[in-house]
Amino acid sequence: MKMRKLFAGIAAAATLLGGLALGGATANAVDADANTGVVTSNATFKFTVENAAQWSNRSLSYYKLADYVQYDSNTADATASAYGVQTVNGHDAAIEAALKTAGITVPTGVDPMAYAMGLETGGLDQSAAKPWNEGTTRKFADALKNALVATDLTVATLTDAADNAKTVSLPAGVYLFLDTAASSTDNDAKVLTAQSAAMVVSSGTLDKTDKVITDPTTAAEVNLKNHITTVAKTTDDKDNTVSTGQDVKYTVTTQLPITTGFANYTFKIVDTPGVGQDVNKDVKVTVDGTEVTEGTDYELTYDDTTDAAKFTADGAKSFTIDFAKLLANAEYNTKPYYGKTVVVTYTAKVTADTDPVTNDVSVNNNGTEVKDHTNLTLGKFDFVKTDAQGNALDGAKFTIEAADDDDTDDVVPVTPTNAAAEADANGKVEFKGLADGRYLVTETQAPSGFANFMAKFYVTISGGEATDFEGADAWGLAPSLSGKTDDDTYAVKNVRNITELPKTGAAGIALFAALGVLLAGAAATVFAKSRKASRMLNA
Incomplete structure (x- = not known):
């Protein structure tokens, strides 16, 4: 019964193998090859x-490492079968080499998997830790992969299967399973596993009393x-509408990966700012708030090295943050950082003074990518300058400034860099590069x-367009218009003299007030002259 003792030792040591199910379940009918004894039933x-x-x-x-072989009955029941481990035919050399890398030297002529699983100490082991960084099985699996x-x-x-699980049915035995992942091409997904x-992983039930696989x-x-890597890119502008000349702060958020089982793991953030912005080289990186x-912890490289302080974005130039040094830190998986x-x-x-201004970011997680982006919009509007009869006028000059009337909402107008405009030959005045507000x-x-x-008038920009106008001058030269559509033309007047001012509302009152001032002035003049003449006659 020398064979029985060998496989009993193998079975006992197999309790240390990751994924081996231990328990006292009743043995099911198991099929085996009549010539080799190799179990052919699925698990x-x-x-x-x-x-x-x-x-x-x-x-x-998957890559199968070892078969189960039906070899003898157990001591408690002469009719019950017990099973041993045998390296899959043709896989000996690769497995033996990987075992050697893990520190297990297989004696000449001995079955590699049977030997490695049968060792009382120093053989293949298991761990429930996340991540599983050390141990002979980890080294063996990585070397074989x-x-x-x-x-x-x-x-x-x-x-x-239930609860988000998945299953596969394979001939019973011991397997190496490899996980693969593809790049994310959906910019809106923002998630990568x-x-x-x-x-x-091995199937099987161990009889703890007889120390055999039953x-x-x-x-x-x-x-x-595995772990889920997400990436999110945001700005400090609440509604992502901006004005020309506005300073914007970008924030990229992601998570450090688990690197166990991978040599020279790659984890990089690549940020590509879009056309229409000057990007400051003021990158700051924190991990867990620090x-x-x-x-020391990462390398930062810019495609454009012309200016040490900033670069002009063109939608192609990127900067890269490479975390290779942090991942190589001896404390990375023990502190842990992952x-x-x-x-x-x-x-x-x-x-820029027209939209959109885009910014893309991608996270390269060991060859797979997850992406996100921001999209900043800039609004514009125009109006027409006319005389009192509606004829277009050129040469009038205007300025624009932010006049937010609500500090509690997300709409924050910003005075653009180019805050002046002049009416052209058609009387058109245009302001561009405006945030909503x-x-x-x-x-x-x-x-x-x-x-x-x-x-003088107020204008409300919403969704990048002018939606409401509110006249603000005393003369009524700028009318009010609510709910402007594309078919509406907003016209602002100039007059050659006071008599052309509108005669109704506040403007009319202003006109009559002005006339009253003129008449009062004339009356005063006449009165003064009358008194002077009276004095001369009485002299």
Whole structure:
């Protein structure tokens, strides 16, 4: 019974193998090859996740390491079968090499998997830790993963199960499962699930008394210890409408990855500001709320190195934050850093006067990407300058300034850099590069030949367009117009003399007040002259 003792030791050590189901379930009928004793019955391998998003853009592939072999009855029941472990035919060399990398040297002529699983100490082990950074099985799985090529692997056909789990039915045995993930092409998804480390998983039930595998087909259950990487890019402008010349602060938020099982893990943030802004080179990076150091924890590189303080964005120039140094830190997985929130901030000045101004960001998580973007809009409006008869006038000059009337909402107008405009030959006056909000427009110079009665009005920009006008001058030169449509033309008048001023409302009152002042002046003059004449006659 030398063979029995060998496999009893193997089975006992197999309790340390990740994914091996332990329990006292009644053995099911198991099929085995009549010549080799290799178990041919299937077992279910179940993979669970904490969040359904962990299945996004991924699949599992497998490489079988060992078969179960029916070899003898157990001591308690001579009719019951027990099972041992045997390396899959043709996989010996690759497995033996990977075991050696993990520190397990297989004696010549000995089955690699049987030996590694049968060692009382120093053999393959298991851990429920997240991440599983150390141990012989971790080193073995990583070494074997790196040695395999695509043709060595088979993609698992996964079936949906309850609670976001998935299962695959495979011949009972011991497997290496590899997780793969694809790049996200949906900018609105903003979520990426990174790869899990390579996993060694085995089916089977262990009889703890006799220390033998009594049912090799018992299902194995593994929790995928992958992580979800999200990215979000935001600005400090509440409604993402901006004015030319406005300073904008950008914030990128993501999470550091679990790097277990991967050599030279890549984690980079690549930010590409769009046309219409000067980007300041004032990047600040924090991890879990604490600022980290450029050159020590990350490397920051700019495509444009012409100016040390800023660069002009063109939609192609990027800057990259590479976290390779932090990931290589000996404390990265023990402190741990993985899963901690990374926040990147920088500022830019908007130089465009038309929309949109876009900014893209991508997170390269070991070859897979997740993306997000911001979209800033700038509004504009125009009006027509006319005389009292409605004829277009050129030469009138105007200024515009922010005049917010509500500090509690998200709409914050900002006076643009170019806050002056002049009527063209068609009388058109245009202001561009405006954030949503309320503005005051003031005439500063009347056209040549016209009286110095200046128009003034408020305009509300919403959705990048003028929606409401409110006359604000005493002369009624700028009328009020609510709910402007594309078919409406807003006209602001100039007059050659006081008699052309509107005769109704406040403007009419102002006119009559002006006339009253003139008449009063004339009366005073006449009275003064009358008194002077009277004195001369009485002299």
